[in-house]
Amino acid sequence: MSSPAVTRRAAQKAKIQTRSKATGGVPQRPKSSGGLMEAKRRARQRISNSGKRNSDTQTLRDPYQTTMEAIEVVRGATGLIYDRQMAQHKCLWDENYPECPARLTCILDRCQELKLMDRCLTIDPKTATKEQILLKHTEEHYDTLKGTSRSTDEVALEDLSSHYDAIYIHPTTFELSLLSVGSTVELVNAVAEGTVQNGMAIIRPPGHHAMKAEFNGYCFFNNVAIAAEEVLLRGDIERILIVDWDIHHGQGTQRMFYDDPRVLYFSIHRFEHGAFWPNLRESDFDWVGEGAGRGFNFNLPLNQIGMTDADYLAIFQQVLMPVATEFSPNLVILSAGYDSALGDEKGEMEITPAGYAHLLSPLMSLAGGKIAVILEGGYCLRSLAEGAALTLKTLLGDPCPNIEPLAPPCESVQETILNCISVQRKYWKSLQIHRTYGLEEVNNINPQRELHQVTTVFKGSTERPEKFDTRNCYPIQDQECVRRNDERLQRLELSTNLRVAPKRVCFVYDEAMAEHKNDFEVHPECPARITKIYERFGEYGTIDRMHRVGSRQATLEELHLVHSPEHVKLMKECVQRKDLEAFGERYNSVYFHNSTWTCATLAAGSVLQVVDEVVNGDSQSGICVVRPPGHHAESDLPHGFCIFNNIAIAAEYAVRNHGLRRVLIVDWDVHHGNGTQHIFENRPDVLYVSLHRYDYGNFFPKGTDGDFSEVGSGAGEGFNVNIPWNRKGMGDAEYTAAFFSIIMPIAYEFNPELVLVSAGFDAAIGDPLGGCKVSPEAYGHFTHWLSSLANGRIIVCLEGGYNVNSISYAMTMCSKALLGDPLPPLCNRELSSSCVETIQNVVSVQQKYWKCLKFTKKLPDFVGGDVGDLSDLVRGMKITDEPCDSDSTNERKGGGAEPQPGPSSSRGDATKDHQSLSDYLAENATALANEEMFAVVPLKNCPHLTLLDPSQAPTEINTFAPCEVCTSAVENWICLHCFRTLCGRYVGEHMLYHHLDTEHPLTLSYSDLSVWCYKCESYIDNPMLYKYKNMAHVCKFGGEEMVWPYGDTQFTLETTK
Known part of the structure; x- marks a missing residue:
């Protein structure tokens, strides 16, 4: 516990006055965003009409421009396209063939059972034209399949099928393949044009194996590739991210965009060093694209079976999301195969149905929410139906169901992830976090457990038979395995919480909290901080879309949950003092007003109102627009503008009054939440994670408590995570890196039942105290990422932030994120070296406590995208x-x-x-x-x-x-x-x-x-x-x-x- 620090009046006054002068005092209310935008529009029009630009003219972008442009961007409908006619496509000569009509019907039946289809905007299916097919296939390829249309010669159909790997042709295959492509194109166009926000195409036959002139792997025309090519040609979309999580590598899609930098193709697939179908060398991690497309092809090959949710989440957190955020696509297309699901006889993996919701959720923060999910594989009907239904449910904006406790990422996936980063890091700034080593270390350092060795092993075969088997050419599970998987899937279905709260977001605000103010001088912690946020909610229309809960004062018993009776008594009595200015000087950066007790207890009590609302299931999430802030307040004294620790009281209240066993607090205020850390530092049921400016202990609140080495004590050791920035200027890129490298992995392993955010916005761009550059929209992304935890039970509570424009825009973007509105893209710039150092330091300390932090090995600095085997390279030297x-x-x-x-x-x-x-x-x-x-x-x-x-x-x-x-x-x-x-x-x-x-x-x-x-x-x-x-x-x-x-x-x- 820190001691009461007494700040000399002159020093405190000089500090506040200096900061006030830098910003012109308390920020005045600006012109309305509409007027500002109109003025900018007229200025741009004048420049355009002049026909030329003065060479001295520079275009300056308002730092809030992106957020202001989002004022009318709200969540749209979820599109759904399907046609039960597609069930006609089946294998005539093998009734047990796994690519069967029930794959389609079981998904539709489950979606109907969950009443999901009624909530979607149904899009009419459409048959693709020949011209659309020829965008990615040869005319001969088209004509070959067309020649089978309505054929009654079963022998000829089987013989033709035997010339291709793993296909069968039915008399309706040609027409239904065109319908599958056309439906995919219709959905992708609807998403790209904004007719719908997102959508799902439940179609068959699948498409991602189909190559330019070859049918392959149940696929005839490449649905996703054709749809992507069409929107690119139209010119509305410049960059597309294709994520392919089907268990088989989508080599057809990869080949079609291998040299195209407009398409980032990312595939996670079973490989087993080439021993698994399609047995191609090009499916390995070192196939990164060629020509202009070099670095835009990502393969994450899985070299053993039994991969779990934890392994896939590690891939998303360590590789996919950092790179995808940097790529900043205009559209996301998901090749959604569910053959990696638990129970699938082909994949033999163990992704739970709910796991797919957690994989999809972060992708929805990209491309302004424009995402089209296209069905590919999946052959265990029970997990296929449940996984696809929960995917659609997530697209509709429902919270991600909790998943089972996560095991650590397995060694095999660790190797795959580090191999991929090793060959791709030269192309992506977001992958520059790992330490590296050179050949000198290879030759002189032993043991070398901390040096990752990049190797490739290929066990596949390039031999191609004259004819392929057309019957009994697929794996069959024994009945005992089927029984075990079915029992586990049944348990998962029964334990998965699919409930959706009747109100999506609640919020609390009481203007009475504005009464707390500094009557002695201009102060950054001013009433306008909350009144401006409330005004901005109204301006953006979020106030009418959220449920407002009533405010109340916290009781003495509630304050005593984390504060000493002496502290509470002293704060209550201070309002009667005549020497409030002198009394405030006794503490570090605190002022008092006659209304301080009322406002402080109102702030704490109002947060508890939201806790009740969310934990009781009446609202899915909540926002607390309260002041004074709280995270600096210690159990026995006020500190740093804070009287009572609102978020700490809320966490303890949730544990004691609601019986929660795990509460996560994420504190992104630019100042370290010393009070919250001290209150819970010996507690394993409250995980405290703080991102803050530290400056080697010289930034407020100063001292070493905020350093990365402070991990908690006693039973709480490892449940305190500090991410200290040691220089100013940290922005979206640095915070994003911290989230994906540290916060989200640890949060998922902790598996909270409630997420509380100490939402200080003084790291936002333009803040007079923070000196950082986080955009308002970035806070919306942080909120979205965290909302996948705890069945969506997340509460965002205001802490600091002293530029009223920044904090009002930032909190508004948090509200829009919780409401499911599309988010603007993030700023894309290179990570600072100081950020990289901090992340490395934090991971090196926290890996002792968190099994998810397995990616700490040094990577070779002499491996490029075309180096296959590091061991051969070194041995040759x-x-x-x-x-x-x-x-x-x-x-x-x-x-x-x-x-x-x-x-x-x-x-x-x-x-x-x-x-x-x-x-x-x-x-x-x-x-x-x-x-x-x-x-x-x-x-x-x-x-x-x-x-x-x-x-x-x-x-x-x-x-x-x-x-x-x-x-x-x-x-x-x-x-x-x-x-x-x-x-x-x-x-x-x-x-x-x-x-x-x-x-x-x-x-x-x-x-x-x-x-x-x-x-x-x-x-x-x-x-x-x-x-x-x-x-x-x-x-x-x-x-x-x-x-x-x-x-x-x-x-x-x-x-x-």
Whole structure:
């Protein structure tokens, strides 16, 4: 607990007056936004009419322009397009074929059961034209399918189908494929034109595998690609984000936009290093696009089954959302396959139906809410129907249902995410957060667990059969697996809260709170802070769309939830004092007024009114326009304009009176909420997260309490997260990075039952105290992201913010976000280095407490989008005094070729001339001087040599033995204590892990016969090692003994070229 800090009157007065002069005192009410916008419009028109611009003329954009343009932008209808005729498409020769009519009908039936269809604007389906098909397909491709129309020759249809991978053709396939494309185009056009806000096309056949001239994977025409191409050609849309979460890679869509920077294609798919269909090398993470489209193709390949909601959310938080926000699309198209869902026999993943709502929700903050969801795959009918229905429910603006507690992201998805970031970071500013390492660290640092090694492994096949199977060519689950999945899906359906509160947003405001004011001087914490917000609500029309709850004063019992009786008593009695100005000087940045007690208790009580309204389920979310603020108030004293800690009282009230077990407080006020932190620092049921300006402890409230190292204490250790900015000027990009790297992952793992936001807007652009540059619309995005938590139960409570224009626009954007209105795009700029440092520091400390923060390894700074295998790259850079082919051991083992030169002083060809070490160094003097090459001198003595027992050594060493764990034959080592063969650090690091498990320090390389000591972290060369080296030499070089080398100093040469 901080002590009562007494500020000298002169210093306090000078500080406030200086800030007041900088802003001209209390900001005056500006002209109405409509008048300002009209004046700007006339000015632009005059410039346009002049026919030219003066070379000295500069266009200055109002920092609130984007928010002002959103004044009439409100949520539109959700479109729905489908046609039950599409159920006619079926396989005539295999009644168990998984791509079946029930895929369509089960979704429609579930949506009807939930009464979702009645809430949508139904769009009439339409058949695509030939011209539309030819936008992305060849005429021959079109004609081939057209030739099957109404065919009654089942044998011919099956024979034609066998020439393509995983399709069947029905007599209606041509017409229904055209209907599927046309319906997709109709929906996408309706979303792009603003006829509807968003929408869903429940269609089949699917489309994302269809290529320019080839049917593939149940797909005939590429619905999404054709629709995207059409809107791009029309010119209204400049940038499209296509997110493909179908379990199979949408190679058709990828190929159609691979060189097109207008389309960012992002696919999450099962890959298993190419062993999973469609078994393509191009489905891996290092296929990033080509030409102008380089960096606009993202593949997130999943290399094991059983991925969960946590794994997919990690992909969204670490990669997709940062990049998508930076890309700033005008339209989002979602290729929504549900074969990654729990129970699907193809995907074998475990995404819950509710999980899809959480994946969709953040995407709805993009592109002004313009998002079209197009059905692709999904073959477990129960999870397909539920997942698709909850997707539509989310599009309608209903809150995301809570999901099961999240496990940590698995190691496989961690590797995938870091691989993808490694090859894409050069193209995207938002991916520049990770620390990096160079080749020098690779060669000199051990162990290397914190260095991420980028590798590619491909187990697929390029062979193509003359004909493909058309029957029984799909996986079938055993009945026990089906039963288990069905039981779990049933439990999830019963436990999923699909309730929607009757009122979407409530708010509280009482003008009586404006009575609290500083009568002694102009002060930034002034009554206009709340009155202007209320006026702005009216101007934007949100006041009529929210339910207003009555205000009330907090009781003494409620104040005592977090404040000492002494503090409450003193604040109550202060209003009777005659020396209010002097009394205020006793505290740090606090003033008092005769109405302070009334206003402070009214602020706290009004917040509790909203808590009751939201937690009882009468309103989905809430906004509290209250003052004085509260987050600086300690349990026993006022502080920093704050009398009582409104948000802390609300959190404790929710826990005690409503029985909540987990409350999340997110404090984005520019000043650290020292009071809230102290009140809950030893509590595990309240997670406090604060983003604030810190300036190494020199920014108010000063001291070290706000540093990243403060994590809570006792049972609350790990439940306090500080994100301290150490410089001014932080804006949308920095706050967005903090949300996706830290706040949202931790919040999801915490799984709150209520979200409380200490919404100070003094980090907003133009604030006289904060010095930051967060736009008003960014606060709307933050609110939207947080609203996916806690079944949508979120309360935004005013704290600081001292530019009345900034705070009124910002709080209005929060209200619009909660009402489901489309949000303007965010400012796109490069992250500051100080922000990156802060995020790295926070993650490094908090990863001890939060399993989601797994992405801390350093990434290589020498990997580009076209580098496939880091281990090959590094191995190719290691040299001895003669070149050594890293594949030579495999060649010799297989074909009995002549021994290849090795690293020892003995050679297979004794008559060959050798270059001396001195000659070699002389020739490479420049490289040595430039530190492109360096010499490593092995240690002659090592204390761990005494651990060797030559009597236990084997009679021979097989240098061609594979790794005992992963069977790799590349860069293996042998433990000189237990004689296990395991792979090195550029492959699977299994020898390193063996050392960590057993503490066996000494190991010998099969590649160059060098010996490494893990404990000394150095190469070792000592006569005691001769026996082991000689056995390896005999095997490696066809029986030739190793020459005794210990009369001269030996060098191992390496290069970083």
